[in-house]
Structure formats: C-alpha cells, structure tokens
Amino acid sequence: MSHREPIKRFVTGHNEKGQAVLVDETPIPHKQILDDGTTFALIWSTDQAPADNSDPRDGAKPPVFSGKSHNPNGGSVLRIVDIAPLSPSPMHRTTSIDYGIILSGHCELELDGGEKRLLGPHDICVQRGTNHIWRNLSETEWCRIAFVLLEAKPLQINGQALGDENFPEGPKDN
Template identity: 35%
Template sequence: MSATKGPITKFPAEDLRPARRYISTHNKDGKGVFIADDDGDHHRLMVQGQAVANIIYSTKGNPIDMNNEADIAYAKNNEPAIHVPNGSVARLIDFAPGMESPIHRAMSLDYGVVIEGKFLFSLDSGESKVMLPGDCSVNRGCMHKWKNLDEEKSGRMLFILLDVTPLTVNGEVIGEYLGDLAGDYADVAH
C-alpha cells in the first residue's frame, strides 16, 4: 500500500459504514451456499491517502470459468491493476471529503455507480455532471476525473471495469493514461 498522507488510513474510510462482500457457490447437493462474508481480499490506499480502493472481485477471460472455483482462486490470488486484460474488475473506492482525483483514462468500459455522497464527473472537454446515490456513468475510454463534492464526509463509488479492444479516435489508437495515479498501480502487474 501507498504511504498515508491524508485522512484515509484503511478501508473503509472512518466515516463510512463497512461494506460487506458475499460470495456464493454450490454445496455437494447442488444448493447455493455462501463461502465468503468479508470486506474483500485487496485494499489499496491511493492518491496519498485521499482515497482507498477495495477490490470486490476480478476475473480473467470471457466467458468466465467458474468450474472448480477457478474464478474464486483468481480473484483471491491476483490484485488487479486498473483493469484486467480480457477480464473484469469490481472496485469500491472511498473518497476523502472534497477529494478530486487526477485526470486519467483506463482503456476499459467503466460503469460508475454512486453508493454514498455527491460527486462531480468531469471530462477533459470541460463538460461535467453531478452524480447522486444511485446515479450511473458509462465511461467509454474518455479522459476524466472525479470529485467528492462533500467537504465534510467521505463518499463511496462502485466501479466495474471491462476490457475493450483497441480504441481508435480521429484515426489514432488512444492508450491508457494514469497520470498521477500511475504510482498507485506501479507495483501491480497487468
């Protein structure tokens, strides 16, 4: 984990309720049972303690192989980078009060859902939208940033990232750009 220099020192942020993860599978009789009731396998402080990420689950391949719980082993043993090539990532991020992310682009299709708080979703064109709990974004490889608009309380978002084929814009293939977030993923292998 990155060194903490801000108000968040662990998942969850101190002023947000713990988030639970429940994973199901089948028992010997073919009935659904829960095999996990926890807060995830991978947590990472980000942006010098201004945010913390909790990986809910990640997968490789499409379709996903759930036989012999191969997907469960992959999710437990692999902390993903920003996204998983040919896979998916479900990530909760707690943002400190007033925190604004660096501008960045993951080469993925990103679903963003506000869980708690009020956020500003801004694009490099200057356009932006205010998002409230339950609001969803679908970011298709655009440069963007997030800001927790509450100056007093942490906010939480859920992001689902899916891998994409190379994206061509105006005749040029565009790439991932993490900017100041690059260090937060530097020791995570793709």
C-alpha cells in the same frame, strides 16, 4: 457509515451435490491509493470472459487480474472507491467500459473536453474510454462509488489508439 468500514462480501458457489451455498464471507479492507486518503476496495475480478464459475480462486486476490491500471485484461473488475472530501482523482483514462454507480455522497465528473456534471446517490456513469476526473466537492462528506469494469477494445480516434493514461497506481498487493 464510515468510509473505512470494510465492505461485507458474500461469495456463493456450490457443494458436492450441486446445491448453492455460501463459500466465503470475507470483509474486504480498503487500500489507500492517494495521499488524501482516497481508497480502493477490490471486491472481485475475473481474468476471462465469459467468466469461469468453477474457478476456485478468490477474485479479490492476485493473480486473477493484473496490469498497471487495474483494468480487467480480458475479464471484469468490481471495486469500491471512497473519495475523500475536497479531493480529485488524477485526470485519467482506462481501456475498458466502466459502470460507475454512486452509492453515497456526491462527486463531480469532469471530462477533458471541459464538461462537468454533479452526480449523487443512485446516479450511474457509463465511461467509454474517456479521459476524466472524479472530484469530491464536499468539505465533510466522503463519496463512495462502485465501479464495474469490463474489457473493451482500445478506442481509435483518427487512426490512433488511446490507451490508459495517468491511472492511479492503486494498492500494491491487489
């Protein structure tokens, strides 16, 4: 698998009789977000919870979600991130609960408290508003992670709200 192959996305819906049908089969391209080649592929997002399954908008296109950090802002986000060999993300925090599922490769998770763990295929990390880095330690292998983000209340520590910090800007067109 090439890290640059588009993700095959299949979206279901209903016909006028109420029967389930495929309404879209769109390959989702990757958008480079860091100079090292690291990419995002936005698969789907919603702008509310519960989601409206009658909404005809394509969840991979704006304005379904917005915000400098690409957080769900009231809904949800599903994206695939491909992290280049020997590359780290910036240290960052999101104001969401994130489910990170390693699909291929290995990636080190480092928390700002100094803890580190190496995660591999099928490992899952539940991020609860923590400040962290994802680091691909391999010299040759890309790491692919699926992230599901759901809106969360801002984290409060000692009476201070912790918000988004140092999140990569991401692709400009989604």
